[in-house]
Amino acid sequence: MDLTLQRIGHRYGGMPVLQDISLRIPAGEILCVIGPSGCGKSTLLRLIGGLERPDEGEVLQLGDAPEGCLNPLTYVFQDFALLPWRTVEGNISLVLEDHGIRGKAARAVIADVLARTKLSDFRAALPRQLSGGMKQRVAIARALAVNPAVMLLDEPLSALDAQTRELLMEDLVALWERQRFTGVYVTHNLTEAVRLGHRIAVLSRRPGRLREVIAVNRPIADRRAGDSDLDALQARLWDLMKQEALAADQELLDA
Amino acid sequence: MPERARPVPFRGGGFAPVAKRGTGIAVFALLLALIEWGTRAGWISNLTLPVPSDVAATLAGMARSGALWTHLAPSLVRLAVGSLIGVSAGIAVGVMIGLFSYVRAGLVPLVAAIFPIPKIALLPLFVIWFGIDEASKYALIALGTFTPTVVATYGAVDNVDRSLVRMGQSFGLKWSSIVRKIVLPGALPGILSGLRVSLAIGIILLVAAEMLGAEHGIGAYILQAGSLYDLERLFAGVVILSVLGVLTSWVIGRAERRLLRWRG
Ligand SMILES: Nc1ncnc2c1ncn2[C@@H]1O[C@H](COP(=O)(O)OP(=O)(O)OP(=O)(O)O)[C@@H](O)[C@H]1O
Ligand SMILES: [Mg+2]
Numbered sequence: 127m128d129l130t131l132q133r134i135g136h137r138y139g140g141m142p143v144l145q146d147i148s149l150r151i152p153a154g155e156i157l158c159v160i161g162p163s164g165c166g167k168s169t170l171l172r173l174i175g176g177l178e179r180p181d182e183g184e185v186l187q188l189g190d191a192p193e194g195c196l197n198p199l200t201y202v203f204q205d206f207a208l209l210p211w212r213t214v215e216g217n218i219s220l221v222l223e224d225h226g227i228r229g230k231a232a233r234a235v236i237a238d239v240l241a242r243t244k245l246s247d248f249r250a251a252l253p254r255q256l257s258g259g260m261k262q263r264v265a266i267a268r269a270l271a272v273n274p275a276v277m278l279l280d281e282p283l284s285a286l287d288a289q290t291r292e293l294l295m296e297d298l299v300a301l302w303e304r305q306r307f308t309g310v311y312v313t314h315n316l317t318e319a320v321r322l323g324h325r326i327a328v329l330s331r332r333p334g335r336l337r338e339v340i341a342v343n344r345p346i347a348d349r350r351a352g353d354s355d356l357d358a359l360q361a362r363l364w365d366l367m368k369q370e371a372l373a374a375d376q377e378l379l380d381a
Numbered sequence: 382m383p384e385r386a387r388p389v390p391f392r393g394g395g396f397a398p399v400a401k402r403g404t405g406i407a408v409f410a411l412l413l414a415l416i417e418w419g420t421r422a423g424w425i426s427n428l429t430l431p432v433p434s435d436v437a438a439t440l441a442g443m444a445r446s447g448a449l450w451t452h453l454a455p456s457l458v459r460l461a462v463g464s465l466i467g468v469s470a471g472i473a474v475g476v477m478i479g480l481f482s483y484v485r486a487g488l489v490p491l492v493a494a495i496f497p498i499p500k501i502a503l504l505p506l507f508v509i510w511f512g513i514d515e516a517s518k519y520a521l522i523a524l525g526t527f528t529p530t531v532v533a534t535y536g537a538v539d540n541v542d543r544s545l546v547r548m549g550q551s552f553g554l555k556w557s558s559i560v561r562k563i564v565l566p567g568a569l570p571g572i573l574s575g576l577r578v579s580l581a582i583g584i585i586l587l588v589a590a591e592m593l594g595a596e597h598g599i600g601a602y603i604l605q606a607g608s609l610y611d612l613e614r615l616f617a618g619v620v621i622l623s624v625l626g627v628l629t630s631w632v633i634g635r636a637e638r639r640l641l642r643w644r645g
Binding site for chain 2: 272
């Protein structure tokens with residue numbers, strides 16, 4: 127299932143947040159979206175997943191979601207969004223219950239996704255007992271449980287410390303290698319973008335427009351921290367972002 | 382010249398009340414001992430306060446003669462029935478206000494108008510509407526517990542983390558599932574703490590209702606004792622009410638600890 131954004135524009139209370147964004151997101155590919163703070167990245171993700179309606183343009187879905195897919199467009203949120211009153215297992219079964227998957231079938235799915243996210247020992251733990259990295263792994267497990275065609279990730283690692291982030295990045299790569307999901311990955315972090323993205327979309331400061339889409343040719347599994355061509359790419363992205371970020375900062379001061 | 386070394390002054394701590402076992406009981410005991418001493422020694426006149434041990438004796442006598450139960454049983458039934466009606470209606474209306482804009486626009490001003498009316502003032506009206514029997518007492522207690530429950534409930538629903546609701550929608554959960562599995566559990570802490578206030582108001586109204594046309598009941602008993610200026614019996618009744626208040630608060634505390642274990 128491919129996604130196509132056609133000339134998306136959006137405004138909040140008269141203030142344009144996104145302008146004229148056209149993008150194609152082919153199946154099995156991760157698209158990273160970077161841009162200065164407040165340029166409308168989260169908004170774009172909400173529009174793609176149908177949590178909000180764009181004021182202009184439309185988001186099109188080409189083809190049907192594959193068989194067995196319970197929730198084609200599935201989010202992983204920056205703040206994890208786990209129900210604090212449900213255990214790890216309960217948080218995952220939450221998204222299965224409405225599809226009539228209960229009892230034995232649910233336990234099988236839950237055991238599978240917990241094994242894939244290395245959480246099998248924490249089945250019965252409550253969110254408050256988990257570290258930030260584990261909470262985000264639970265949220266990823268929950269997303270995997272519905273077999274998404276497209277994963278929409280809004281800064282999934284930015285609430286975590288650098289070491290945990292590195293580990294989870296490797297986990298994400300492994301998960302993608304296993305089941306090549308389509309991903310839209312919003313981040314502030316250029317390292318994440320060059321490690322996880324097949325293509326990287328750079329947005330300008332608000333109102334966010336598409337400045338450039340850069341393809342990263344090296345296979346995701348072969349990328350390592352410290353690769354020289356990745357570092358060069360990261361430097362180039364930073365150059366693109368720098369003026370925008372500086373200007374965005376200035377605008378906030380003037381406002 | 383070496384600087385003098387001294388520890389950094391401690392400025393943290395406080396603002397985190399913890400349960401100190403027995404403190405409450407100690408305060409009670411101290412107060413009672415003081416009054417006992419005062420009334421016996423005479424620096425508290427026996428027109429002001431009764432001797433605590435006499436009140437205890439009166440209570441013991443009531444328990445022996447069975448009068449305690451004849452007064453307590455009808456009161457408990459009234460409180461239970463009245464507050465059950467008021468609280469469940471209050472939670473239902475509060476959740477509706479929290480969920481539907483039209484219900485909110487229509488009912489919030491109405492609730493705000495009813496809330497400050499002293500329900501006791503309406504008692505004669507209730508007697509005309511519902512008769513002098515139990516029904517008017519249930520209605521009074523129900524109305525009294527209804528309004529605070531509504532206000533607490535819709536506040537609690539408003540405070541449910543919207544990002545969790547958004548999460549539910551993003552996973553395609555049904556509306557009813559979102560309400561049952563996300564909104565209601567999220568509102569439960571607020572609803573339970575509202576319940577404390579509602580039930581205390583229920584006890585106040587119980588006594589008021591029983592002071593008007595009830596043969597038995599704690600309120601009737603207190604009224605009787607008061608009109609005879611029988612301080613021991615009056616205070617015996619008051620003690621029963623206080624115990625009732627402490628008990629309901631304890632029960633809610635237990636419920637909170639069981640239902641909100643996830644808060645840690
Ligand atoms: N629901 C809303 N109502 C009004 N304004 C909003 C709303 N959501 C976002 N905005 C505004 O739209 C702009 C873009 O917000 P958005 O959250 O999409 O940016 P972002 O790129 O994700 O920022 P960040 O990098 O800080 O996460 C911001 O100026 C924000 O204040
Ligand atoms: Mg954002």
